[in-house]
Amino acid sequence: MPPRPALIDVQALDLERDALLVRRAELPERETLRGLAARAVELDQGHAQCLEARATVNRQERDWANQVEDLAVKAQELEDKLYSGTVKATKELEALQEEVRGTRERQGEFESSQMETLEEIDRLDAEAVDNRKARQQVDTDVSTTQAALAQAEALIDEELGVLAGRCGLHRQDVPSTILTEYDRLRGKERLGGRAAAELEGGTCGACRVRLPVIEYNRIRNEADDVLAHCPRCSRVLIRIRPEGGSAEGAP
Numbered sequence: 704m705p706p707r708p709a710l711i712d713v714q715a716l717d718l719e720r721d722a723l724l725v726r727r728a729e730l731p732e733r734e735t736l737r738g739l740a741a742r743a744v745e746l747d748q749g750h751a752q753c754l755e756a757r758a759t760v761n762r763q764e765r766d767w768a769n770q771v772e773d774l775a776v777k778a779q780e781l782e783d784k785l786y787s788g789t790v791k792a793t794k795e796l797e798a799l800q801e802e803v804r805g806t807r808e809r810q811g812e813f814e815s816s817q818m819e820t821l822e823e824i825d826r827l828d829a830e831a832v833d834n835r836k837a838r839q840q841v842d843t844d845v846s847t848t849q850a851a852l853a854q855a856e857a858l859i860d861e862e863l864g865v866l867a868g869r870c871g872l873h874r875q876d877v878p879s880t881i882l883t884e885y886d887r888l889r890g891k892e893r894l895g896g897r898a899a900a901e902l903e904g905g906t907c908g909a910c911r912v913r914l915p916v917i918e919y920n921r922i923r924n925e926a927d928d929v930l931a932h933c934p935r936c937s938r939v940l941i942r943i944r945p946e947g948g949s950a951e952g953a954p
């Protein structure tokens with residue numbers, strides 16, 4: 704078996720590392736946390752609105768209570784006058800009775816309105832309690848999810864560390880000229896992290912372009928540290944030499 708060029712392993716390990724970084728960035732816990740953050744904002748806004756409504760209804764309730772009290776005082780005064788014996792004329796008594804009746808009636812109506820606002824206050828208070836319970840649950844879920852995320856990240860980081868160690872060892876066996884160019888091309892977005900490709904019998908292993916025979920023969924016989932690029936995709940070509948031949952462009 705011919706020796707396996709180290710750049711093949713470097714490339715494979717880097718791609719594995721890239722995939723892990725994508726997995727790390729797209730861990731489902733991140734999406735869950737985004738959802739929880741949105742839910743927290745929604746709940747807090749709902750709570751603020753609830754408190755505002757509660758303050759408004761509270762003022763209304765106070766208004767009704769004051770009016771009910773005023774009417775009660777007025778009705779009492781009228782009744783005192785009615786039963787004081789000071790009013791004797793029948794017509795006057797009837798008019799007074801009518802006024803008492805009207806006042807008590809209005810007092811009753813206002814009391815109903817006050818009761819409605821009290822019920823609304825109870826409803827809003829219950830809503831606020833439910834809201835805060837839900838908000839507390841969100842906080843709990845955030846903590847749980849953050850812990851799960853940290854755990855998942857730690858596992859991936861451990862894998863990344865192992866890969867980096869292995870990659871480092873293989874990099875030592877790649878000529879520096881080739882390694883420098885490989886690293887430069889790794890940064891090119893259009894190559895998707897795949898900066899090197901094996902030259903498989905004159906064909907680029909990445910873009911599948913077939914090299915002209917003269918070009919192929921020239922590249923094939925270059926020394927180890929001489930760079931060879933694919934004419935189409937520009938990736939560093941990894942030359943696999945037959946057994947017994949000289950070492951690879953990227954050993």
Ligand SMILES: [Zn+2]
Binds near residue numbers: 910933
């Ligand atoms: Zn190519």
